[in-house]
Amino acid sequence: MIRIKDIKxxxxxxxxxxxxxxxxxxxxxxxxxxxxxxxxxxxxKLLVGLFAPTSGEIxxxxxxxxxxxxxxxxxxxxxxxxxxxxSALFDSMTVQENISFPLDMFSKMTTKEKLDRVNYCxxxxxxxxxxxxxxxxVSGGMQKRVGIARSIVxxxxxxxxxxxxxxLDPKTSIVIDELIKSITIENNITTVINTHDMNxxxxxxxxxxxxxxxxxxxxxxxxxxLETDNQLLKDFIFASPFLQKLAKAAGGK
Amino acid sequence: xxxxxxxxxKFHMYYKETIRQMNDIGIGSLVIICLIAVFIGAVTAVxxxxxxxxxxxxxxxxxxxxxxxxxxxxxxxxxCLVLAGKVGSNMAAEIGGMRQKEHIDAxxxxxxxxxxFLILPKVIAAVTVIPLLVAIAAFVGNAGGxxxxxxxxxxTSEEYIQGLRAFFIxxxxxxxxxxxxxxSFILTTVSCYQGYFVKGGSIELGQASTAAVVYSSILILxxxxxxxxxxxx
Numbered sequence: 341m342i343r344i345k346d347i348k349x350x351x352x353x354x355x356x357x358x359x360x361x362x363x364x365x366x367x368x369x370x371x372x373x374x375x376x377x378x379x380x381x382x383x384x385k386l387l388v389g390l391f392a393p394t395s396g397e398i399x400x401x402x403x404x405x406x407x408x409x410x411x412x413x414x415x416x417x418x419x420x421x422x423x424x425x426x427s428a429l430f431d432s433m434t435v436q437e438n439i440s441f442p443l444d445m446f447s448k449m450t451t452k453e454k455l456d457r458v459n460y461c462x463x464x465x466x467x468x469x470x471x472x473x474x475x476x477x478v479s480g481g482m483q484k485r486v487g488i489a490r491s492i493v494x495x496x497x498x499x500x501x502x503x504x505x506x507x508l509d510p511k512t513s514i515v516i517d518e519l520i521k522s523i524t525i526e527n528n529i530t531t532v533i534n535t536h537d538m539n540x541x542x543x544x545x546x547x548x549x550x551x552x553x554x555x556x557x558x559x560x561x562x563x564x565x566l567e568t569d570n571q572l573l574k575d576f577i578f579a580s581p582f583l584q585k586l587a588k589a590a591g592g593k
Numbered sequence: 594x595x596x597x598x599x600x601x602x603k604f605h606m607y608y609k610e611t612i613r614q615m616n617d618i619g620i621g622s623l624v625i626i627c628l629i630a631v632f633i634g635a636v637t638a639v640x641x642x643x644x645x646x647x648x649x650x651x652x653x654x655x656x657x658x659x660x661x662x663x664x665x666x667x668x669x670x671x672x673c674l675v676l677a678g679k680v681g682s683n684m685a686a687e688i689g690g691m692r693q694k695e696h697i698d699a700x701x702x703x704x705x706x707x708x709x710f711l712i713l714p715k716v717i718a719a720v721t722v723i724p725l726l727v728a729i730a731a732f733v734g735n736a737g738g739x740x741x742x743x744x745x746x747x748x749t750s751e752e753y754i755q756g757l758r759a760f761f762i763x764x765x766x767x768x769x770x771x772x773x774x775x776x777s778f779i780l781t782t783v784s785c786y787q788g789y790f791v792k793g794g795s796i797e798l799g800q801a802s803t804a805a806v807v808y809s810s811i812l813i814l815x816x817x818x819x820x821x822x823x824x825x826x
Contacts, residue, residue, distance in 0.1 A: 388702050389701075389702075390698055390701065390702070414704040414706070415704070417701075417702055417703065417704035418704050420702055420704075421702075422699065422702045424695045424698070424699060425695075426694060426695060428694060428695040428696055428698065428699040430696055431694075441703070442703045444603065444606055445602055445603050445606055445703065445704075445705055446602065446603070446703075446704065494703075500702075
C-alpha cells in the first residue's frame with residue numbers, strides 16, 4: 341500500500357500540487373485521472389522519486405519514502421516496476437535483453453534461471469518467441485507489453501503505469517488494461533495508473549482519484565462514476581457528446 | 594562527479610559496457626585518426642623543409658622536428674580535438690537521447706545508479722583507449738613525414754631516419770601520454786555532463802552536442818597550455 345499525506349509540489353512560484361492526501365491500495369488498480377495540467381504526471385513522478393515533494397509524506401507500507409537517503413531509495417526501487425508512456429525500451433537491446441536488464445543488474449540468478457524468468461514474463465504478456473526482436477521491430481502495443489514484462493520481471497510490490505494506453509487502438513488498450521489488472525490481482529501488487537482513457541476508468545477503476553488544478557477533487561471507484569453528483573468528474577468523464585448520450589441511455593444522472 | 598565514481602552495482606555489466614565503449618572509441622576512430630595523423634606529419638615535414646631550404650641547418654633536422662612536434666603536440670592535441678568532435682558529440686547525443694526517451698528515468702526507477710552506469714564505463718574506456726590512439730597517431734604522423742619527404746626527393750631515407758633518432762628525449766613520450774590521458778578525461782566528462790543534464794527536445798539535444806564539442810575543445814587547448822607549462826619547467 342502507498343499512502344500520501346498532504347503532498348505539495350511547487351516549481352518556482354507555480355504550485356502544481358496543493359496538498360493531496362490519498363491511499364493507493366494493494367491488490368487494486370488505483371487510477372489517477374484528470375485533465376492535462378491537473379498534476380497527474382507530477383504526482384506519479386513524486387511517487388517514484390523522480391521529483392522530491394516540496395512538503396508532505398509518501399509512505400510505502402511502513403517506510404516514509406521522502407526521508408530515505410539515496411541508497412535506501414534504491415532498495416525500495418528494487419520493489420518497484422514502471423511502465424512508461426513511451427515504453428522506454430532500450431533501442432539497442434533485444435526484447436529479451438530489455439526484460440533481462442533488471443535481472444542482469446540486480447539478481448544473482450544463473451543465465452538459465454534468468455532466461456526462464458524472461459520467458460515466463462513474455463508468456464505472461466502473450467509475447468512468446470519475441471525474444472530476439474528489437475523494439476523497433478514490434479508494434480506500439482507489443483512495446484507496451486514488453487514494458488510490462490520488464491516492469492514485473494523482478495516481482496515488484498508496486499507497479500506504476502504512466503498513460504499505458506496512449507497511442508493504442510481501443511482493442512489493444514483493453515488487452516493492456518486486462519493484463520495490468522490480472523497481474524495486479526495475481527501478485528497483490530499496489531498498482532497506480534495515470535490515465536486519460538475513459539475505458540480504463542470504467543473497466544479497471546478499483547480506486548479512482550480525480551485531480552483538478554493540483555487538488556484532489558473526487559475519490560471513488562468505477563461503480564460510483566455513473567452515480568456521482570460531482571460536476572468536475574461529470575465534466576471530465578462525459579466530455580464528449582457521444583458519451584453524454586450513452587450515459588443518458590444507460591440511465592445515469 | 595562523486596556519484597559517477599561510486600561503486601558499481603554489478604561488475605560484469607560495467608565490464609561489458611566498458612569493452613563496448615572501448616571498441617566504439619578505439620576501433621571506431623582508428624581510420625580517421627590515422628588519416629589525420631598521416632597528413633599532419635606530411636604537412637609538418639613539407640613546411641619545415643620549405644623553411645630550412647637554403648639554410649645552414651642540416652636537412653636531417655626535418656625528421657627530428659617532425660618527430661618532436663608530432664609526439665609532444667600534434668598527436669595528442671589533434672587526436673583529442675578530433676575525438677571531441679567525433680566521440681564527444683556522440684556521447685552527448687547518446688546520453689541526451691536516453692534522457693529524452695525516459696531511458697534514464699526507467700533505469701533510475703529500476704534502482705540503477707545511472708550516472709555511474711552511463712558515464713563511468715565511457716570514462717574508463719576513453720582514458721584507456723585514447724592514449725593508445727594518440728600513440729598510434731604519433732607513429733603514423735612520423736610515417737606521414739617520411740612519405741611526404743623521401744619519395745618526393747626532399748630528403749633521403751637515411752637522413753629522415755637519422756632525424757627521427759637524433760636528440761631523442763624519453764620524457765617527451767611521457768608528456769604525450771599525460772596529455773592523452775588528461776584530454777580524454779576532459780572530453781568524456783564534459784560530453785557526458787552535457788548529455789546527462791539535457792532538457793527539452795531535439796533542438797536542445799543538438800545544442801548540448803555542440804556545447805560538448807565546444808567546451809571540450811576549449812578545455813583541451815587550455816590544459817594543453819597548462820601541461821606544457823608544468824611539464825617543461
